[in-house]
Amino acid sequence: MTRNYENFDWRDRLTKLTRIILGLEEIHQKEMxxxxxxxxxxxxEQVSFSDNVYPDNVYVSDMGLSGQVNDxxxxxxxxxxxxxxxxxxxxxxxxxxxxxxxxxxxMIMYFIATGRPPFDDRKHDEDLANRIMSVxxxxxxxxxxxxxxxxxxxxxxxxxxxxxxxxSATEVKEMISVFYHSYTRHPEYKYxxxxxxxxxxxxxxxxxxxxxxxxxxxxxxxxxxxxDNQNNRNDDNxxxxxxxxDDDYNNDDNDVSDPFAIEQAIADEVVPNNNDVSDPLEIEQAIADExxxxxxx
Numbered sequence: 001m002t003r004n005y006e007n008f009d010w011r012d013r014l015t016k017l018t019r020i021i022l023g024l025e026e027i028h029q030k031e032m033x034x035x036x037x038x039x040x041x042x043x044x045e046q047v048s049f050s051d052n053v054y055p056d057n058v059y060v061s062d063m064g065l066s067g068q069v070n071d072x073x074x075x076x077x078x079x080x081x082x083x084x085x086x087x088x089x090x091x092x093x094x095x096x097x098x099x100x101x102x103x104x105x106x107m108i109m110y111f112i113a114t115g116r117p118p119f120d121d122r123k124h125d126e127d128l129a130n131r132i133m134s135v136x137x138x139x140x141x142x143x144x145x146x147x148x149x150x151x152x153x154x155x156x157x158x159x160x161x162x163x164x165x166x167x168s169a170t171e172v173k174e175m176i177s178v179f180y181h182s183y184t185r186h187p188e189y190k191y192x193x194x195x196x197x198x199x200x201x202x203x204x205x206x207x208x209x210x211x212x213x214x215x216x217x218x219x220x221x222x223x224x225x226x227x228d229n230q231n232n233r234n235d236d237n238x239x240x241x242x243x244x245x246d247d248d249y250n251n252d253d254n255d256v257s258d259p260f261a262i263e264q265a266i267a268d269e270v271v272p273n274n275n276d277v278s279d280p281l282e283i284e285q286a287i288a289d290e291x292x293x294x295x296x297x
Contacts, residue, residue: 010148010213013112014180016044016058021176023060024105025169028098034060035096037104038085039111083129084118084140089163091133099163105172106158110140113147113155136161146215148208150179178202183209 020042027034034041043059079090087103090096107118118140122128131138139159142152154175160166167175178197182205192202 008115009216010209011180011184014176014183017109017112017176018173018180019058020060020108021105021169021173023058024101025173027060028101028169033096033098034101034104036081037101037108038082039108039117040082042108083124086129086132087163088133088161091129097163098169099166102158102166102169102172103160103163105169106155106166107140109151109155109158110142113151114142116140146212146219148179148205148212150205150208151212179205179209182206 024034024037037060041060044057079086079093081090081104085104085107087096087100090100110116110118119128139156142155144152154167154172157165157167158172174195178192178195181192182197182202185206193199
């Protein structure tokens with residue numbers, strides 16, 4: 001996911017989203033609010049040692065700012081979080097709610113769909129905050145040709161300016177499950193009819209994801225071909241060079257400008273490959289033990 005985003009297909013993306021929303025749903029079912037949900041707080045644990053296998057487990061971490069719903073001790077004058085993921089009502093100094101977490105999840109959906117952080121084309125400053133607060137639907141731009149329409153529709157519901165219009169974590173989980181089962185034609189297809197999704201609806205969802213996946217594959221092939229051509233040109237140039245070019249060496253392993261790389265670096269440090277903590281429940285408890293009560297008096 002970190003190193004080869006172009007190869008991260010739509011089935012993988014939906015799988016990871018499902019695991020993230022399951023974690024958020026559990027937080028909300030405990031009558032809690034995360035307060036600081038963003039891509040950097042999504043930890044990916046790679047159980048396999050193969051570089052070709054994506055991380056097997058996903059965890060929602062950094063519960064230090066979490067708090068109870070209707071927390072009377074919450075300081076409404078302090079705003080926490082990564083600006084592009086902070087809901088407009090919170091920027092307007094209204095209380096954090098579970099709907100605020102859903103807004104943040106909508107930005108994570110954008111991140112996973114595009115491989116880019118939201119609002120990465122502008123400064124994260126007061127001007128951006130004012131635009132998010134005052135301009136209806138001022139949200140990151142999305143290329144509707146490469147992302148399924150049903151996915152975009154759900155994402156936009158999550159980041160709706162009106163918190164009351166946002167779906168619950170459970171509703172988001174159910175919709176992502178519909179996307180996954182429709183796209184993969186999972187054996188549990190009967191599940192879709194049981195929740196009121198007709199075959200023609202499922203077929204349309206499947207078609208949208210198949211088109212998005214086809215475009216992704218074509219882009220990946222094109223990018224790979226371009227990279228091969230560039231590498232061949234570089235090899236030709238290097239063969240002609242008689243000087244020591246160590247100063248021009250670029251160590252990609254140290255490049256953490258890619259947010260996915262930052263995300264993986266955090267995961268590698270917080271959740272190492274350790275057999276003693278391979279059980280998700282143990283890791284979840286370890287994170288829970290580090291919770292700092294959000295109680296500012």
